[in-house]
Amino acid sequence: MNFTLTNEQTAFADAVGKFAEKELKPGALARAHQSTYPWDVAKKMSEQGLLGITFAEKDGGQGGTLMDAVIAIQEVALRCPKSADVVQAGNFGPIRTFVEYASDLQKEKYLADLLAGIKIIGLGMSEPGAGSAVTELQTSATKVDGGYLINGSKVFSTHSPEANFFLIYVRFGPGVEGIGSVLIERESEGFDIGQPSAFMSGELWAQLYFENCFVANDMVLLGPGGFKKQISGFNVERIGNSSRALALGRYAFLQAKEYALTRRQFGKEICEFQGIQWKFAEMAVKLDAAQLLLYRAAGSAQDGLPSAYDTTVAKYMCNTVGFEVANEALQVMGASGYSQESLVEYCVRRTRGWMIAGGSLEILKNRIAEDVFERRFNQRA
Numbered sequence: 334m335n336f337t338l339t340n341e342q343t344a345f346a347d348a349v350g351k352f353a354e355k356e357l358k359p360g361a362l363a364r365a366h367q368s369t370y371p372w373d374v375a376k377k378m379s380e381q382g383l384l385g386i387t388f389a390e391k392d393g394g395q396g397g398t399l400m401d402a403v404i405a406i407q408e409v410a411l412r413c414p415k416s417a418d419v420v421q422a423g424n425f426g427p428i429r430t431f432v433e434y435a436s437d438l439q440k441e442k443y444l445a446d447l448l449a450g451i452k453i454i455g456l457g458m459s460e461p462g463a464g465s466a467v468t469e470l471q472t473s474a475t476k477v478d479g480g481y482l483i484n485g486s487k488v489f490s491t492h493s494p495e496a497n498f499f500l501i502y503v504r505f506g507p508g509v510e511g512i513g514s515v516l517i518e519r520e521s522e523g524f525d526i527g528q529p530s531a532f533m534s535g536e537l538w539a540q541l542y543f544e545n546c547f548v549a550n551d552m553v554l555l556g557p558g559g560f561k562k563q564i565s566g567f568n569v570e571r572i573g574n575s576s577r578a579l580a581l582g583r584y585a586f587l588q589a590k591e592y593a594l595t596r597r598q599f600g601k602e603i604c605e606f607q608g609i610q611w612k613f614a615e616m617a618v619k620l621d622a623a624q625l626l627l628y629r630a631a632g633s634a635q636d637g638l639p640s641a642y643d644t645t646v647a648k649y650m651c652n653t654v655g656f657e658v659a660n661e662a663l664q665v666m667g668a669s670g671y672s673q674e675s676l677v678e679y680c681v682r683r684t685r686g687w688m689i690a691g692g693s694l695e696i697l698k699n700r701i702a703e704d705v706f707e708r709r710f711n712q713r714a
């Protein structure tokens with residue numbers, strides 16, 4: 334068992350770190366307070382080969398591993414927390430499920446623009462009546478000549494006010510076996526996007542409405558029975574969420590460390606107080622533990638898709654630790670940490686969301702408990 338990065342991985346981390354230090358760190362604060370997608374960053378990352386890191390070279394990717402993508406997203410997040418969203422969008426998010434299952438035609442149509450950083454894909458899974466119980470989704474795909482008519486609505490989709498097209502989970506028939514997915518372009522007839530609302534993090538989302546929206550047969554990503562495959566792809570999204578949560582916790586930790594080393598009260602640096610030292614000791618242990626679980630999950634990937642159990646454990650730990658450490662770091666920095674002049678309060682707001690998004694902490698614990706007891710517990714009434 335090896336707990337350190339290889340020489341190649343260390344060299345890659347250094348290269349991404351240098352790029353992020355020069356190109357992304359300046360402007361990091363302003364970027365965090367912009368609700369829009371940083372398209373300029375996306376283009377720079379594309380030029381740098383940071384979009385499609387794990388995708389096959391024949392698909393325009395870099396042919397790297399999931400661990401490489403985790404290294405990249407962390408190195409970026411440690412210099413510019415918001416820019417890590419671009420690494421997510423170009424490697425871990427719905428783009429990953431898309432590249433796994435898309436037909437050659439679908440890839441030809443969309444992938445080049447996604448990897449060039451000039452287009453973005455959104456994910457429509459959650460519905461007003463189906464959040465944690467995602468398999469209760471109602472958005473229907475009804476067979477008609479040449480394709481399907483889509484009816485229903487989706488909520489909370491990341492990047493929905495700007496996404497060019499969406500991967501939409503739909504119901505072709507009853508039960509889990511009836512669930513699959515389709516690709517729908519923003520301008521499609523019968524597809525409306527509501528007014529944007531803001532999350533606590535400042536991110537915008539808009540409700541998606543489908544009313545007899547026609548989707549041609551060649552825009553089906555996964556037909557009936559596709560749900561399990563979609564969730565395998567979604568586990569990569571969870572690794573991206575875990576990586577960002579942990580990296581934002583570490584970002585706040587490093588800011589707080591600098592503050593504790595320089596801020597003087599009662600005639601000495603505040604790091605001299607044991608009450609402050611113990612906070613840092615606890616934060617350091619939590620960060621280390623979460624980091625190892627994250628690497629275990631990323632390292633577990635077979636053909637790029639990580640183990641469901643390892644991913645669940647890593648997400649639970651990274652989401653919890655990311656938020657707890659960011660929050661404690663803010664406390665160490667007093668009013669300076671609470672002020673929007675520092676990125677630490679942003680890290681607290683962002684890490685809070687990942688405790689809900691992509692499988693809430695409670696749902697993750699349900700899944701872990703099933704492994705503990707080697708039994709499935711039916712959550713339904």
Ligand SMILES: Cc1cc2nc3c(=O)[nH]c(=O)nc-3n(C[C@H](O)[C@H](O)[C@H](O)COP(=O)(O)OP(=O)(O)OC[C@H]3O[C@@H](n4cnc5c(N)ncnc54)[C@H](O)[C@@H]3O)c2cc1C
Nearest residue numbers: 456457458459464465489490491686689690691693695712
């Ligand atoms: C920042 C952010 C980004 C998101 N991005 C997307 C996106 O891109 N696409 C998309 O489709 N969705 C997205 N979502 C939605 C997200 O997937 C849902 O919020 C999540 O699945 C939880 O659903 P819910 O919010 O409806 O909560 P609910 O399902 O209503 O749950 C409410 C509470 O009850 C708990 N709970 C529910 N069932 C159980 C149970 N069986 N046992 C114990 N506790 C339970 C939950 O953990 C939660 O605390 C995003 C959400 C956030 C916050």
